[in-house]
Amino acid sequence: MTRVLIVGAGPAGIRAAETLAAAGLRPQIVDEGERAGGQIYRRPPPGFTRPPRSLYGSEATKAVALHRTFDGLVREGRVDHLPRATVFALADGVAHIVQEGTVRRIAYDRLILATGASDRLAPVPGWQAPGVYSLGAMQIALKSQGVALGRRLVLAGSGPLLTLVAHQLIKAGADVAAVLDTAPLAAQAAGGVSMALARPLVTLRGLVLRARLGRHYHPGATLDRIEADAGGPTALRWRDAAGRARVSSCDAVALGWHLRAETHLADLAGARFEWSPIWHQWLPVADAMGRAGNGLYLAGDGLRLLGADGAEIAGRLAAIACLRDMSLAASDPGKDLRRLARMTSFAKGVASAFPWPADMVRNLSGETVLCRCEGVTVADARSALALAGPEANRVKSLARVGMGRCQGRYCQLAGAEIVAGETGRTLCEVGRLRAQPPVRPIPVSAFLQADPDT
Known part of the structure; x- marks a missing residue:
């Protein structure tokens, strides 16, 4: 068979x-x-x-x-x-x-x-601090164990998952200080028309969840940096849609830009x-x-x-x-x-309503950590371009962007954005990182105990 x-x-x-x-x-x-x-x-x-x-x-x-x-x-x-x-x-x-x-x-x-x-993640200055998670990780903890990963939370990014996880946390009794959506209302409205025409009930359900967030939700936000001490985040500094500086105190941050x-x-x-x-x-x-x-x-x-x-x-x-x-x-x-x-x-x-924050990523300061696994900064990636040229895999080889345990899942797109911005190339021209086994970290002991019959 x-x-x-x-x-x-x-x-x-x-x-x-x-x-x-x-x-x-x-x-x-x-x-x-x-x-x-x-x-x-x-x-x-x-x-x-x-x-x-x-x-x-x-x-x-x-x-x-x-x-x-x-x-x-x-x-x-x-x-x-x-x-x-x-x-x-x-x-x-x-x-x-x-x-x-x-x-x-x-x-x-x-x-x-x-x-x-x-989760599709974008670097934010300070995101390497302990206590900064992806939206998916925050949701897994809630669904699997019934816990919130912090006492006072800030959720930031864009996309339906941002609204959903925020709603789930608040409903479960978590203290959510702010929900910061980088997508401006104009983009959301334009993309929402296509969403409503294709799946009106799903779109309406999403709007209802959004409405329930009330004062927690801030569209068109610009994320400046995550402040942290040895124990983790203490605040997220951001600007609202009108450009006014805001600070949200917290002890945990969750990030995600759709999937x-x-x-x-x-x-x-x-x-x-x-x-x-x-x-x-x-x-x-x-x-x-x-x-x-x-x-x-x-x-x-x-x-x-x-x-x-x-x-x-x-x-x-x-x-x-x-x-x-x-x-x-x-x-x-x-x-x-x-x-x-x-x-x-x-x-x-959905993709049109909640766009990837390309400009935010391309304008990151040099000291911002780009690859959390390897501790590679934006400046490290930019300096590698002199020898690597505008090709993703060569930048990976020289700067180690995407060479850590996540295999580029968190940093590949942001790294390509930096390369494209510095060299004037399109993201398509920069290329993608080639997958290599093992695609997940595997303990050496597993190979020592390999099943001889397979």
Whole structure:
């Protein structure tokens, strides 16, 4: 039987597994989480008593349905689920994973990558201080453990996640001092038209959440710096839309500018990439069904940043493409393709409404830390250009931008922005950092305990 491997058990991975199992296949699903659901529908550990409505809000019914679907597939033996497992390399039809401290190898004939997305971060002077997190990290702590990562919080950045996490924290009782959105209201209004035309109810729900933030929310903010002492942040200095200097006292800061697709495994699997001016990042190329190469299928936010609903559809479509390529019966994708087109229009509106702060990044002072993993400053990156030239991988080699444990996930885009600004090149001309295994940090001890049977 053809061996199908799915990486990721979020909405896309779950729907892909469900579709393949319905056709009589038994796919393997590798996921870093202990329980399926992904980031958006992340489940707390067993024994936690917070009800789904508290965790997922208006999406509680969808979350519970997805959890039940996947748990049923596992219970009935229709899929093989490998939880708490990380794929760190792909080569020659073999996935190299680490699970419970041991390296394993899984051979596959067809691969569906549903790797999701992570926070898209921009450097802010002082962001290297302890107590500065991503919005996603703040949300994970709240969903998984029911805690806020600080006593008085400032959230800053732009995009729907900023509003959502702020609302979730406030509803849970956290003390949120300010929610600072770098997107001006004019951009939000312009992009909001496209959003409303494509998905009016979702847009309305977002506006309601925004309204509930009340005095906490400040659009068109400019972030100046995060002040900190040995214990972490003490304040965030910023300017409002009118240019007035403001200070928000805090002991924790969360940052995030929408999302960036998680594409390292797609790169190792041989997918082709193109620069997307809409989403302001490099994205893998695939057809409407998710085909990205021979036996390679991409689904969810790792391909298109369409959110949880779009990920479910994309997961089904990728599985249907896989079945059709195997000459097996599969359902008609027409309805899903039409729904996906509508969600793409909505996502483009989101990208327009909440733009990446390119000017803020290009104008960063030289002493600002650009790469938190390696402690590389903006001045370090600029000084490397004399020898490296305007090419991302050469700047990485000489200045170590993107060479740390995050593998450029946090600093790659900002680094490219600095290079483009200094050299007068476009971001497309600067290029992207090539993915290299391991795509996640792996302890040396895992290789010493490698499973000899795999």
